[in-house]
Structures are given as C-alpha cells and as structure tokens.
Amino acid sequence: MGLKVVGAGFGRTGTNSLKLALEQLGFGPCHHMFEVRDNPRQLPFWQAAVRGETMDWDEVFAEYKACVDWPSAHYWREIADHFSDAKVLLSVRPAESWFKSVHATIYPSMMKRADDPPGVNKERRDMAFEIVVNQTFNGRLEDKAHALAVYEAHIAEVQRTIAPGRLLTFDVAEGWEPLCAFLNVPVPAESFPRTNSTEDFQARIIARDGR
Numbered sequence: 001m002g003l004k005v006v007g008a009g010f011g012r013t014g015t016n017s018l019k020l021a022l023e024q025l026g027f028g029p030c031h032h033m034f035e036v037r038d039n040p041r042q043l044p045f046w047q048a049a050v051r052g053e054t055m056d057w058d059e060v061f062a063e064y065k066a067c068v069d070w071p072s073a074h075y076w077r078e079i080a081d082h083f084s085d086a087k088v089l090l091s092v093r094p095a096e097s098w099f100k101s102v103h104a105t106i107y108p109s110m111m112k113r114a115d116d117p118p119g120v121n122k123e124r125r126d127m128a129f130e131i132v133v134n135q136t137f138n139g140r141l142e143d144k145a146h147a148l149a150v151y152e153a154h155i156a157e158v159q160r161t162i163a164p165g166r167l168l169t170f171d172v173a174e175g176w177e178p179l180c181a182f183l184n185v186p187v188p189a190e191s192f193p194r195t196n197s198t199e200d201f202q203a204r205i206i207a208r209d210g211r
Contacts, residue, residue: 007068010089014172015069018109020193031067
C-alpha cells in the first residue's frame with residue numbers, strides 16, 4: 001500500500017483524533033499505538049525495532065496508508081526517508097499541556113507493567129516503555145525540565161530536517177482547514193474528531209485494568 005502520511009508528533013498531541021481525521025479524509029487505515037493492541041501482527045515488528053533490528057518498513061505498514069503516534073513517531077526519520085513521497089505531519093500542542101497529559105495517561109499506564117502477568121499486554125507495555133521512556137526520554141520522563149527539553153528539541157529537529165513543502169506542523173485545535181489544504185483534499189462537512197481526552201483515557205484504563 002505504501003504510506004502517504006508519516007506522523008512525526010509525540011503521543012498525547014491529539015494523535016487519536018488525527019488518526020480518525022486522516023481515515024475520514026481517505027488516508028486510512030492509519031497506524032497508531034492502538035493498532036499494536038488490536039492487530040496481532042504488529043507487536044513483533046516493534047519489539048524488533050526496540051532491539052535495533054533492521055526494519056522492513058514496507059512489511060510493517062503493508063496494511064496502512066498513514067501513521068501517527070508512538071511507536072512509529074520514534075522512528076519518524078527512518079520512515080520518512082523510506083517513504084520519500086509521503087507527506088510528514090508533525091502534531092503539536094503547548095508543551096506544558098502535553099507534559100500534564102502524558103503524566104495523567106500513558107506514563108502511569110506504562111508504569112503498571114511490572115504488575116502485569118506474563119502475556120501480550122505486558123509485552124506491549126514493556127515495548128512502549130522502552131521506546132517512550134527509555135529511548136526517547138533517556139529514562140527521565142518524570143523529570144519535567146528534561147522531558148520538556150526533549151519535546152521541544154524533537155519539534156525543532158523535525159522542522160529542521162523535513163523540507164517545508166513536505167511538512168505540516170499541526171495542532172488539532174486548528175481543525176480541518178490547514179490539514180485539508182496540506183493534503184489537497186476537500187474540507188468535510190462534519191466536525192473535526194475530538195477523542196481520547198485525558199478523561200477518556202483514564203476511564204478506558206480503569207475499565208480494562210480495574211485500577
């Protein structure tokens with residue numbers, strides 16, 4: 001299939017809303033961390049990536065037209081280089097808001113991995129922890145100053161690396177217009193998707209884990 005859109009933004013920058021928006025615009029299926037949960041073929045790919053193995057990105061994304069969120073956002077450079085005709089979408093939000101959201105959602109969820117019994121759920125959380133906490137934030141995601149510095153440096157590096165005509169830096173609060181203009185598609189009549197808020201995330205984790 002070949003990716004048409006490569007998402008370079010960190011998780012908790014509206015990536016699930018962006019996934020739904022891209023799918024509505026015809027760039028679906030769109031890969032997201034939820035796909036690692038829902039598609040059994042996906043977890044072994046990202047476990048191999050964590051180990052530093054050479055990745056066959058065509059195989060990883062054979063079923064997808066776009067990707068957003070972690071784990072793929074950690075490999076944005078390699079994926080964008082491989083799919084050289086794809087556009088690059090850098091989702092962002094204010095740094096303080098991003099840090100607060102991470103620590104109310106994905107960070108405590110990943111930290112529960114030690115309590116998980118052996119199985120796929122634990123393996124998935126271990127993979128996410130290694131990519132996000134260890135490899136992206138050097139094991140210091142709880143250190144606010146460090147985490148914010150990494151977040152800002154990541155945005156700057158993507159903007160420095162990707163040619164301006166190929167890149168959109170996008171806050172989902174902006175809605176359809178800049179995204180549709182970037183992708184050269186009509187603006188839908190429906191409202192832009194708004195989903196996976198902190199409250200949504202916490203309710204889902206409680207329902208799944210009971211804690």
